[in-house]
Amino acid sequence: MSVNPDIQVERDTATFRSIDVTHMLDGSPEATNQRRIRQKQIGDDPQINRRNIIFMSHEERYEAAIARGLRIEQLKAEHDWDIMDENNAIMWCFSDIAMFVHKVMFIPAIERLGNKEQHDKWLPLAIDHKILGTYAQTELGHGTFLRGLEMEARYDKSTEEFVISTPKHSSMKWWPGSLGHSSSHAVLLATLYIDDQNCGMQPFIVQLRDLNTWKPLPGVEVGGIGPKMALATTDNGFLVLNNVRIPRDQMLMKYAQVSKDGKFTKSGAAKANYSTMMLVRVGIAHSCYFSLAVGATIVTRYSAVRRQGEIKPGAPEVKILDYQTQQLKVIPSIATAYAFHFCKEHLKWYYIETFQQIQQNDFSGLPEIHCVTSGLKAYMSDIATAQLETLRRACGGNGYLLSNGITNTYIQTLALPTVEGENTVLYLQVARYLMKCLKVAATGEAVKGSLSYMNEKIKTPYTSGLVTREDYSNVKKLLKLYQNMTVRLTQKAGDHLNKLHVSGQPKYEAWNNTSVQLVNAAKAYCQTYVLGMNIEGLSTQAVDLPGDALEVIHQLCVFYALHGITEQSGNFLETGCINITELHIIQQEAQEMMAKIRKNAVALVDAFDIPDNLLNSTLGCYDGNAYQHLYDSAKSDPMNQKQVLPAFEKYIKPMLQGKHTSKL
Ligand SMILES: CCCCCCCCCCCCCCCCCCCCCC(=O)SCCNC(=O)CCNC(=O)[C@H](O)C(C)(C)COP(=O)(O)OP(=O)(O)OC[C@H]1O[C@@H](n2cnc3c(N)ncnc32)[C@H](O)[C@@H]1OP(=O)(O)O
């Protein structure tokens, strides 16, 4: 099929070469080649490709997802994939792989929470798939508040075993992925009691099913929790344990230990048992980038080939991408996807570095990385889901079809604001850190790390520093505005908290009564962090780009900063970081920048280099022939393979013959 001329002209008139930017996104031309090979191995494989999933039943999708998982294992062995290849494969399949919790949580939990002997025993079994596991933490009554977990593990000194039980409905496990039908084992988080003394949430390895018959073991009641919005293939489950006994060495004992005679000891940081969640939060940041890049690719290409209506009366119909309002739906998502790219790359290296320190029992970096990973997981998933919905609607009627590729991406991504810590709760964790840093700054001590900009006192009366028109496209000056806004919102929340406390409210009550301001400050911190990483990326990852490409990536960053101010203008105005005249100029500059970026919109999404066989989209194929692909997809619908469906004889015909009033 030839390429649609409407999309070809976009490529021909772009001011830079997409491939240069692709190399930057991958890290190097070699890395691009390597990724392409991996994506081809996945996308071309009939067992992995998700082309037909939209026509499958729930059970068919589950089975296909198991087969996909197995096939990925075979490819990994055949082609010698490393752990990143495997994680990327999961991401490129939008986590549409049954048992992926085994990879992204069960194994990492054993690695992080187990001691040497436990690694030696369990990791080979898990890595070779001799056992399949889930991460069972959430209960019906408690998902967020981990100190409230009710499943009990009571130590029995006489037999040197833990006895695990589910005292009431609210204490059954509820939600763990792959628990329903696909796990033989669980890393199970339960509250440990020794002689009735509560020793907090601890991790245990519990076998759930017989490895030969797959039947639940005695005392284990397990099943699926029912259909969900999406992620049909991760069979989220429930689990009731009736006095199930496990040996003492099946408590994962890296950070807390129980001796034979029932002595409880702790080592490491207080929240070390939460470390698996931190890793997955980093993975979620990666997924948010990828989902948004997919959405932006599909909708930008579709908007460049769909013509409807006219701008100039009587002139030929225009591409919908030429409407300014359509640009406002599409361009921010392109700019955000690029900003998220820089941010998730930073996050990956930051995590790896801090994890190495933790491995050497240096926990000093834990509070800051907990703040950053919690905040970015929340912020990036909030923004990605909101923008994906805007993008989906930007396809008009065809935005409602499953074959468009964006609807599925959107509903899979919709899980991310909830899983791994509900977003509001995570913002409140960030706020806790903000308040601590504010306290440090108030004592005159230097705040370190991502909030070191707090050290600089904001002068009153304050000027924004935006003097010349060039200042409005100076990303460092714009970043300063964001930092000042964050500090002021943090101070405002801190003042409110103190005022309530001084007026007699206990601290916890004052906290709850300030939580709206606290969350607002936390979001500002996250937005500032993402912009900071985008700017850092310009001078690190983007610095070797040819001039024309660097200019466009720089324009995107400027637009990201300006557009963010227009979206959050209330915060910037209220904190006095800009005045109304400056806001008007910012709005104007953002619109002008958007028009410049529009010229390169298709080339910018081409640079994401997401192949058609992973995109799975009728609307967003590289060749731009959206109408042909829509027609082909409709024709391939199994319901269209028969000219007359059985429902005709059964119901429609009797109705036509006037027999519908008699009993069917
Ligand atoms: C190299 C990597 C590269 C990767 C690249 C990969 C690329 C590809 C990726 C592949 C695709 C994969 C995508 C994934 C798909 C989705 C998977 C779906 C699976 C979903 C699984 C789940 O859904 S699984 C369940 C998750 N369930 C939660 O997520 C519970 C939330 N709930 C809490 O997390 C706690 O409940 C909460 C709120 C903290 C309060 O905990 P709490 O009450 O005990 O604590 P308090 O609030 O009292 O805080 C007391 C002090 O602890 C501090 N602190 C708290 N946490 C801390 C911590 N983690 N580390 C350090 N410090 C911490 C805090 O900062 C305070 O410090 P201070 O006192 O100094 O202020």
Ligand SMILES: Cc1cc2nc3c(=O)[nH]c(=O)nc-3n(C[C@H](O)[C@H](O)[C@H](O)COP(=O)(O)OP(=O)(O)OC[C@H]3O[C@@H](n4cnc5c(N)ncnc54)[C@H](O)[C@@H]3O)c2cc1C
């Ligand atoms: C698709 C999917 C997959 C999952 N996979 C797993 C898994 O593999 N393993 C696992 O263990 N769990 C899993 N979960 C569970 C998930 O981690 C929890 O649902 C999540 O952590 C939110 O907890 P919750 O359901 O208790 O929400 P709640 O805490 O009940 O949230 C409800 C509302 O209460 C608010 N709220 C709660 N506490 C506070 C607070 N302190 N301050 C302010 N507001 C508050 C929230 O902001 C939210 O608006 C999964 C969930 C989903 C949807």
